[in-house]
Amino acid sequence: MDQKRELTSVDLVALTAELNGYQGAKVDKAYLYGDDLLRLKMRDFDRGRVELLIEVGDTKRAHVAAPEHVPAAPGRPPNFAKMLRNRLSGADFHEVRQHGFDRILEFEFRREDKDTTIVAELFGDGNIAVVDQNGEVVDSLDTVRLQSRTVAPGSQYGFPSSRVNPLELDYEGFAAKMRESDTxxxxxxxxxxxxxxLYGEELCTLAGVEKTKDIDDATEEEFRALYEASERLLDAIRAGDLDPRVYFEPEEGEDEDGKAARGQRVDVTPLDLEERADLPSEAYDRFNDALDDYFTNLDTTEEEESGEAVSKPDFEQEIQKHEHIIKQQEQAIEDFEQQAEAEREKAELLYANYDLVDDILSTVQDARDAGHGWQEIAETFEEAAGDVPGADAFAGIDESEGTVRVQLDDHTIEVDPAWGVEKNADEHYQEAKRIEEKKEGARAAIENTREDLEAAKQRREEWEAEPDEPDEDEEEDVDWLSRASIPIRKQEQWYERFRWFRTSDGFLVIGGRNADQNEELVKNYMDRYDRFFHAQAHGGPVTVLKTSAPSEPSKDIEVPEASKREAAQFAVCCSSVWKDGRGSGDAYMVSPDQVSKTPESGEYLEKGGFAIRGDRTYFRDLPAEWAVGISCEPHTRVLGGPIDAVVDDVETAIELEPGRYAQGDAAKRIYREFRERFADESFVRKVASPDEIQKYMPPGGSRIRD
Known part of the structure; x- marks a missing residue:
């Protein structure tokens, strides 16, 4: 009997309730083993040390492990573990949720400065995604880009399409789903x-029905018996009325205690199942303890043949995966090109044979208007083939679509007799255009995959270049300034074409660079619970503090005063206050419903301007001070904004104030200063060129503060 290696949806219902008993435990540290086993070391006031293990490789599990069952710390923490330590150290474990009835667990952690959710996908290839309080992916073990969903840094986390949840079905819904089946x-x-x-068989046994009975032969009484059996099983699990078991392969003979001999462990369940009655088992008080025993003793010899395989990420597999995807995308682009060319050829052939096609279309339409059937029309053309000019080009009909097929050169072209030649040809031109748009989408996707490939290669080079140092309990920060080589890790975001920064509390603030962007921000990106800011001065940008991402529902979230003040200071610094060389300025905040494009009677609003109605919250005497810095992890980039919001997110920062140096000249001075601070000058040249620095500076003259 094969050993169980993945938790089921039913298992997760039982496990979730038990894991929520650890609410309030504080996170000390995160470890990543290989590329699929995550360990969160926590401490609980009542229980002491708590070790949470989440594995998403060939084995898929999640449970709290006894300290003696936890693997030793790996040699050196990868960037994923470092990122988790940065986000979770000192955070409280708030709760764990099962996503519907899917094999997905959401572990939510809360900390004063930021909330973090770890999404464990315990199905398919498996994955772990780290998501911020706005639902945006911070990082993930694997990048997923499908038509149905995306899991990639900087994007909104996309759940897979939800499956049927039997926990939410009444009898009518249950029976309806059963009747839809054909097995x-x-x-x-x-x-x-x-x-x-396993649980499908268990329900049949509990209900006393024949498992292999065809669905069409099943009676209403059998459906009712199965539903009631499922209700009893799920109600017991939800109520915590468990009888957890670890099952063993039976062996001949007896053990030293006179009991039936046991072989290897083969299954673990939250209940004592009838379907496992023929197997020796061991009972546990808690399902979590049964899982810990089972997976600790699971035979994973092949997976652990070498210590290196456990501690070193499988970069080659990741690289090969991206290269395979690129080949598929390149083939898709080639196919799109051929399809688009074929559609254009069809359109050109229709025009090249205009009179012939027009005769066929007119003949068919006249016959239809006269009441002749499609089959009669087809037979008439077939009889006329060889005798009537144009009849040889007739290639058939499609009654369901009401169209005719014509053969021109090597192409069989479908045309609608209700349209003229021009409109039929135009449809093929439009189809070619639609295919070209798909091709451009595929080109964008392949660029993203190439970036993922380069990032994987960079991580491999970084891993191989660094010495294998032990993972100390108190890890020292990396001294990026003195490193001879700094890896480039870039992740483009949707908001980067605007002015932007993140507040010290993690809220995204975006501002328009011109009148068109001001209009766009208010029309397309400002939601009902966002905050609108503007300097009390002419020439300032529309500034929006986002409380939710554009792809998710807007939420009424309390915004800390510090974040509001930083957004207001951003609005002041990007206005004429900075351009005029003033040392401070005022700004106000309103809610989105107070912002309108309708002017007061007799007034006129310029492009990018808005009417504000109602009370305003003012921020007075905000200093015209700014910082530009370079971030090295988790992404390498220039950041700019209010000093308090920038300095903690960058390796080094330069503070600015209004001054006599033009923006471009000031950017060059900042660039030279950064090159002096970093040992890796090529890194500064690639990441923080003067042109790039200028994007993150206020408009107008500046100088470096003493």
Whole structure:
């Protein structure tokens, strides 16, 4: 009997309730083993040390482990573990949720400065994504870019399409799902109702029905019995009425205690199952303890043949995966090009044979208007083939679509007799255009994949270049300024074409660079619970503090006073206050419903201007001070904004104030200063050129503060 290596949806229902008993535990440290096992070391006031393990490789599990079952710390923490330590150190474990009835767990952690959710995908290839309080992916073990969803740094986390959740079905819904099936009872329960094979068989046994009975032969009484069995099983699990078991392969003979001999562990369940009655088992008080025993003793010899395989990420597999995706994308682009060219050729052939096609279309349309059927029309053309000019080009009809097929050169072209030649040809030109747009989308996707490939290669080079140092309990910060080589890790974001920064509390603030962007921000990117800021001065940008990402519902979130003040200072510094060389200025804040494009009677609003109605919250005497810095992790980039918001997110910063040096000249001075601070001058040249620095500076003259 094969050993169980993945938790089921039913298992996760039982596990979630038990794991929530650890709410309030504080995170000390995060470890990553290989590229699929995450360990969170926590401490609880009542229980002491708490070790949470999440594995998403060939084995897929999540549970709290006894300290003696935890693997030793790996040799050197990868960037993913470093990022988690930065975000989770001192955070409280708030709760764990199962996403619907899917094999997905969301572990939510809260800290005063930021909230973090770890999404563990315990299905398919497996994945772990780290998501911020706005639902944006900070990082993930694997990047996923599908038509249905995206899991990539900087994007909104996309859940897979939810499956049927039997926890939410009443009898009518349960029976309806059963009747939709075209297979037998047990397979229907396993796949359509998502119980999985083992629990599908268990329900059939509990209900006393024949597992292999065809769904069409099942009676209403059997459906009712299966539903009631599922209710009893799920209600017991939700109520915590568990009888956790670890099952063993039976062996001949007896052990030293006179009990039936046991072989290797083969299964673990939250209940004592009828389907496992023939296997020796061991009972546990808690399901989590049973999971810990089972997975600690799972035979993973092949996976752990070398210590290096456990501690070193499998860069080659990741690189090969990206290279394979690129080949597929290149083939898709080639296919799109051929399809678009074929559509253009069809359109040109219709024009080249205008009279012939027009005769066919007119003949068919006249016959239809006269009441002749499609089959009669087709037979008439077939009889006329060889005798009537143009009849040889007739290639058939499609009654369901009401179209005719014509053969021109090597192409069989579908045309609508209700349209003229021009409109039919234009449809093929438009189809070619639509295919070209798909090709451009594929080109964008392949660039993203190439970036992922280069990032994987860079991580491999960084890993191989660094010495294998032990993972100390108190890890020292990397001294990026003195490093001879700094890896480039870039991640483009949707908001980078605007002015932007993140507040010290992590809120995104965006501002327009011109009148067009001011209009766009208010029309397309400002939601009802965002905050609108503007300097009490002419020439300032529309400034929006986002409380949610554009792809998610707007939420009424309390914004700390420090973040509001930083957004207001941003609005002041990007206005004429800075250009005029003034040392301070005022700004105000309103809610989005106070912002309107409708002027007061007799007034006129310029492009990019808005009417503000109602009370305003003012921020007085905000200093015209700014900082530009370079961030080295998790991404390498220039950042600019109010000093308090920037300095903690960069390796080094330069503070600015209004001054006599033109923006371009000041950017060159900043660039030279950065080159002096970093040992890796080529890194500064690649990441923080004068042109790039200028994007993150206020408009107008500046000088470096003493």
């Amino acid at each position: 037998d009872l047990v397979r229907t329960l396993a796949t359509q109702l998502n119980f999985g094979g």
